[in-house]
Amino acid sequence: MVTTRLDLDRIRAAREVIDPIFLDTPLYQPDALGRELGCAVSVKLETANPVRSFKGRGTELVASELAAQGRTAAVCASAGNLGQALAWSGRRRGIDVTVVASRGAPAAKLERIRALGAELELVDGDFEMARARAVDIADERGVRRVEDSLDIETCEGAATIGLELASDASSVDTVLIALGGGAMATGVGYVLKTLSPGVEVICVQPHGAPAMTRSWHERRVVTTDSYDTIADGVAGRYPIPEVLDDLLQVADDAVLVHEASIVTGMRLLLERAGLVVEPSAALGVAAILEDRDRFAGRHVATIVCGSNVDLDAYHRWVGA
Template sequence: MLSLADVQAARDRIGDAAAHTPIQYSNTFSRFTKAEIYLKCEQFQRTGAFKIRGATNRIATLSDEQREAGVVTASAGNHAQGVALAATRAGVDAKIVMPENAPISKVKATEGYGASIVLHGSDYDEAQARAHAIEEEEDRFYLHAFDDEDVMAGQGTIGLEIVEDLPEVDTVVVPIGGGGLISGIATAVKGLDPDVRVVGVQAEGASTVADALNKGHPVAVDAVDTIADGIAVREVGSHTFEVIEERVDEVVTVSDREIAMAITNLLERSKLLAEGAGAAALAATLEGKFETTEGEVVVPLVCGGNIDPNVLTTVLMSGLIESGRYLRLRTVLKDQPGTLTELTRIVADQRANIYGIQHDRTARDIGMGSAEVEIDLETRGHEHVARLVDALEDRGYPVEILV
C-alpha cells in the first residue's frame, strides 16, 4: 500500500513543477463554525488545480519506452490540464479524452498546454472507456486520473505541506471523486501525525464511497449528477479504496445547493474563486456535516478553481437566491393609472432594488381589469424578504414568490 516514503519521494521528483500553495486563515468561516478554519488554497496551483502534482510524478516514473509511445488519459478537465502541462514539460506526447459536456474553459486550457483533445461520452467513465480503446489502438501508456500509486503519491504532497505549514492541524477535509487525492493526503497526514483526522466529502449526486465502505469493495453507480464535475465519478478506484478504508476517518456528502453556497461564500467572503469540487470540503465544514469542537484547527482543501463562467453565473445566482439576496415575485394589481407606481414605491420604501419588471394585462389566470406583474429584486437577506412581502400583502397585493 502507498506509504509516506512514496509521497516524500514524489515531492523530490515534482520539484518546482508544482507550487507550494498557501494556507489562509478565515476569520469569517471560523466565526461561522466556532472552529479555527484554515483554507489550503490549491486553486492557486499551476493549471488552477492539484492535478499537476500527480501527473508530474507519474510521468517522471515512466520508462523510456513508455515516454516514447506517449500517454493517453481521460479527464473531466483538471487531470487533463495537469497531464497536458506535465507531458509538455517532459517532452512526452499526450492525448486526452474528455466528456462531450466538459467545461469549454477546461477544454481550451488543456489544448493550450499542448495536448490533443478527443471529446467523447457524457461523463468521465465513458471518456475513460474511449481512452482505453486509444491505449490499445495506438499502444500508448494509460495515465490513470486517480487509481495509480504514483499519481496518488503526487497528490499526497499537499498533505506534507499542510502538516509542515500548520503542525497544530486537527482535521483535514478533502473532496473525493475517484479517491486519488484523499488517498495521497491521508497517507501523508497520517504518516506524519496519526492523530490528525481526515474527513472525505462527496457530492450527493456522485456518492459512491459510503456504499463501498459498507460492502467492503468499490461499487459503481449507473450515473452521476452534480455541479461538481471534478468529483463526478461513478466508482472509486480499487487502489484508492484500500487506502480510504484504512486511513480516512469519516466520509460525508453535500448537496449541490450546499456546494453553490460555499462557492458564493468563498468568492464574497474570502475573495477566492473555486469550482464545485474545490468548494465541497468547505461546504461540508460550514454545513456541519462532521462534528467539530470549539477551537479545533480544521483545514478544508480548496482543490481547484477552474469553473466555467457560465456555470459560475448559475451557481452565484443560486447562492444569492439561497441567501435571500435575490428575489423574483409575482403579484396582481388593478389595471389603471398609478397602480404600478404605487407598487414600486412600496418596494422602494422597503429599500429593495428592482433589477427588472414585467407587466402583463393579458395573463389568462387573472380577472378583467387587472394586470399581472413579475419583479426581479435585489434584497439583503431572508428577513428583508419577509418584511418586503409583509409590506406588499398589508397593502392588498397577493404575493407569489417564484425564486
Template sequence: MQSPRIGQHGYAASKKVLPVKLTQLKRKLNHIGRDNTMSQVRTILTEGDPRLRAASQPVEEITSDVAMVISELHATLADFKARNGFGRAIAAPQIGEPLRLVAVQLGGRPFTLINPVIIWRSEATHLVWDDCISVPGHIANVRRHTSISLSYQNESGKTCHWNHLSASLAELIQHEVDHLDGLLMVDRIEHPEDLQPIARHAELIAPQRSEQRIKLEHIASASSRINPAFLASPQYRSPTLDTAIGAAMTLKVETLNPLRNFKGRGADHFVSHHIQQDKPAPLVCASAGNWGLALAHACKQHGLPLSVFVAENANPLKIAGIRALGAEVMFAGEDFDQAKQAAAHFAKQHGGLFVEDGRQAEITEGAGTIAVEMLAHGDTFDTLLVPLGNGALINGVGRWFKASSPATQVIGICPQGADATWQSWKRGTLVINDQVDTMADGVAVRAPIIEALEDMRDLVDDIWLVDEASIEKGMRLGLEHLGLLLEPAGALGLAAAYARRDQWPQDAHIATILTGANPSPTLTASLLAAFAAN
C-alpha cells in the same frame, strides 16, 4: 498464560490522564523531532537494567527538562533506525527517563505521545512476533489485542484520540505502553520457544508487516520532481470564514498556480518516473478537465504525446486549456466514466499507456506533498476535509497524515449526486452507479477505482455527503470570504464545514484543501450574479 508482572501492573488504561500544562516552550515543542541534529543521542538501556522495570510517572508540565527529554528521545530513535534499519518508536524509560513519553517515527513527521492511555481494546487477540531495541538479541512471540484506541496529549498539550489502530500499529503502541509500566516483551511470552534469536528477524517479523502501495519515502522526496509552480501553496485562516463556519479552519489553497488546481503535483511526479523508461509510451487519459490539464502540462514539459478523452458536456474552458498545452482532445460519451472506457480502449489499440488518476501510485504520492506542507510547521488539526473523486488526493494526504498526525480525522467529501465512492467504501465492495447528477463535475465518479478504495481502508476515517445547495454555498463562501472563484469540487470542504457549522466542538481546529478554481462559464456567471445581488 500471563506473567505475575502483568497481573501486578495491569494496563495503562487504569491510570489517570493528567492535563499537560504548557509553558513558553510550546513553539520549541512544535518542532521537536523535525531536526535532531542538535539533540544528544542517548544510550539505550537494555534488559537487565533495573530502570526498565520501574513504572513511569505522568507528565504534569512541559518544563525545559521535559522538552529536552522529548528532543533526545527522537534523536536517539532516529539514530538507532539509521544504524539498524528498523525502529518505529521508543519510550522514555528506554533512555533512563521515568516519564510517560513515547516518541513515534512512522515515516512521516515524527510525533510524541504524552501520557498515552489505552481506552479501548478489541476482544480479538492474536500472536505476533515482536522486536525491541532494549532486548537487542531476541525477538518474542507475544499475544496482543488486534486493535486498540488511544488517548494522549500532543506536543501542544491538547488531548487527542487515536481510534481503532491497525493490527501493526496496535501491537507497536501496546509494546510502548508496556515500557511505561515497567514491562518488556519477554514478560509476555507463553512458551520457551516464543523467544527466538534476532537472527530470525527477517524471517519472522518482516512477513507480518504488509507493504503499503503508497510509499511515505516517495511522498517525502516527491517535491524534488515537481515543478516549483505547484509547490509551497498558501496556507492560512480567514477570521470571517471561521465565524461563518463556527470553527477555526485552516485553508490549503491549491488554485494559485498555472492550472488553478492541485493535480499538477501528481502529474509531474508520475511523468518524471515514466520518462525514465528506455522508450516511454505515449500517454492516454480521461478527464473532467483538471487531470487533463495537469497531464498535458507535464507532457509538454517533457515532449511526450498525450491524448485526453472527455465527455461531450465537459467544461469548455478546461478543454481549451488542454488543447493550448498541446494535447489531443477526443470527445466520448455522456459522462466521465464513459470517456474513461473509450480512453482505455484507445490506449490498448494504439500502444499507449492509459493513466488513471487514483490508480497509479506515483500520482497519489505526488498529491501527498500537500500534506507534507500542511504539517511542516507544527500545525495540528482535529479534522481534515478532503474533496473525494477518484481518490488520489485523499490517499496521498491521508497516508502522510496517518503517519504524522494520527489523531487527525481524515474525512472524504462527496456530492450526494455522485455517491458511488461513498457507497463502495461503506459496503466494502465496489458499487457502480448508472448515472451521476451533480454540478461538481471534477468528482462526479460513477465507477470508483478498486486500488484507490483499498488504499482508503486504512487512511480514511469517514466519508460525508453534501447536497447541491451546500456545494453552491461552499462556492459562495469562497468568493465572499476568500475572494476565490472556486469550482464546485474545489469547494466541497467548505460546503461540508458549513453544513455542520452547529456541530463543531468549541475548540475544534479543522482544515480543508481548496482543490480547483476552473468553474464553467455558466456557473461563474450565476455565482457572480448572486454575489452582486447581495
C-alpha cells in the same frame, strides 16, 4: 501502522521530482470565513499554480517517469483537471498527450487542455465513457494510459500536500478532503495518518455522485448507474477496488453533501476568503455548513483543490 499501496519514502522523494511551482502552496486562515462557519478554518490553496488544481503534483511524477523511460506519448481520461495537468507536464518533457473527455465537461477546462497542446477527443456520455475510450486508445497506439487514482504516482504526488499539512498545521484537528476517484484523499490521508495520526481525516462527496462514499461505508465497491452534480471534478460511478482498499485504511469518515451547500460554500469562499473556486473545491466548506455542531470550536483545514470553472456557470451559481 498504516498499510496501503503508498510509501512515505517515495512521497518524500517525489518533492525532488515535482516542479517547485506546484509545491508549498499557501495555507492560511481567512478569519471572516471562520467566523461565518463557527470554527477556525485553514485553507490549503492548491489552485496557485499554472493548471489551477492539485493534479499537477501527480502528473509531474508520471511525465518524469515516462521521459526517463524514453516514452513519448500518453493518454488519459479526464473530467478536465487531470487532462490539463498531464498536458502541462507532458509538454515540458516532449511527451505527446491525448486527453479523452466527455462533451459535457466544462468548456473552460476543455479549452485549456487544447491550449496546452494536447490532442483532445470528446465522447458522448459521462466520464466512465471517456475512461473506456482511453483504454481503447492506449491499446491501439501502444502508449501509456494514465489512470487517475489507480496509478500510484497520482496518489503519491497528491500525498505531498499531506507532507506540507503535517509540517504546517500542527494545531489542525480535522482535514476535509474532496473525494472523487480517491487520489488526493488516499494520498493526503496516508501521510496524515502516518505522521499526524491524531488528525481526523474526513472525505466529502456530493449526494449526486456518492459511489466512493457508499463504498467506504459498506467496505466494498458500490457502483451507481449515473451521477448528477455540479461538482464534475469528483463525479464518477465505478470506484477502483485498489483505491477503496487504501481509503479504508486512512479515512476516519466519508460524508455526503447537497448541491445547495456546495453553492453556498463557493459563495462563502468568494465573499469571505476572496477565492473563486470550482464546485469540487467547496466540498469541505459544504460539509461544515451541513454539520456545524460537529466542527464548532475546532480547527479545520480544507483543501481548495481546483479553480477551473466556466464563468457563466459560476455567475449562475453564486450570483457574482
